[in-house]
Amino acid sequence: MFSLLSQFQSDWKKITIPELQFSVLSPGYMYRVIDEISTSSGPVTVYSYKYEPEDDDDNLLYLIQAYRFIEGWEVEDEDDLQLDILNVGVEESIEKLKGSLDYQQMIPMESGLGLLYRINYAKGSRIMKSKVMIINDTFISMQVYCESSQSLNTSMDYFLNSFTLTN
Numbered sequence: 001m002f003s004l005l006s007q008f009q010s011d012w013k014k015i016t017i018p019e020l021q022f023s024v025l026s027p028g029y030m031y032r033v034i035d036e037i038s039t040s041s042g043p044v045t046v047y048s049y050k051y052e053p054e055d056d057d058d059n060l061l062y063l064i065q066a067y068r069f070i071e072g073w074e075v076e077d078e079d080d081l082q083l084d085i086l087n088v089g090v091e092e093s094i095e096k097l098k099g100s101l102d103y104q105q106m107i108p109m110e111s112g113l114g115l116l117y118r119i120n121y122a123k124g125s126r127i128m129k130s131k132v133m134i135i136n137d138t139f140i141s142m143q144v145y146c147e148s149s150q151s152l153n154t155s156m157d158y159f160l161n162s163f164t165l166t167n
Contacts, residue, residue, distance in 0.1 A: 048066075050062065066139065112136075130143040
């Protein structure tokens with residue numbers, strides 16, 4: 001089993017995101033969209049990367065969304081503020097999916113704070129597992145979506161744990 005899993009995951013591609021100074025591993029090419037949203041404090045740049053696998057994958061969608069904070073707004077040394085922002089991200093995901101939180105836990109990160117959480121939605125038939133973190137001036141959300149029957153597949157964790165800073 002282990003050698004089969006290692007062989008499968010060795011086919012994954014390293015996706016480097018230079019403007020955000022990190023990389024991840026993905027089972028396929030991630031499409032990129034960069035957008036800007038206006039806020040009362042100024043524009044926020046949103047980077048989205050997604051991979052929608054074919055039928056032979058246990059997961060439905062691999063997604064990364066990164067929100068670069070407004071220039072001059074620093075949260076690096078404010079642990080309470082970082083935690084509040086991360087919790088708002090979790091709450092917004094629950095609301096957006098009309099789901100319920102299965103669990104949430106703090107996770108160690110190379111730099112800053114992180115949360116790992118899981119939401120079940122679509123009347124319990126689907127799962128979204130996510131890692132959210134704040135790195136320097138950017139809020140990053142990595143998400144994997146799957147059918148509930150596939151919720152323990154190892155590809156979810158492999159993707160979420162592949163985050164690496166490149167700076």
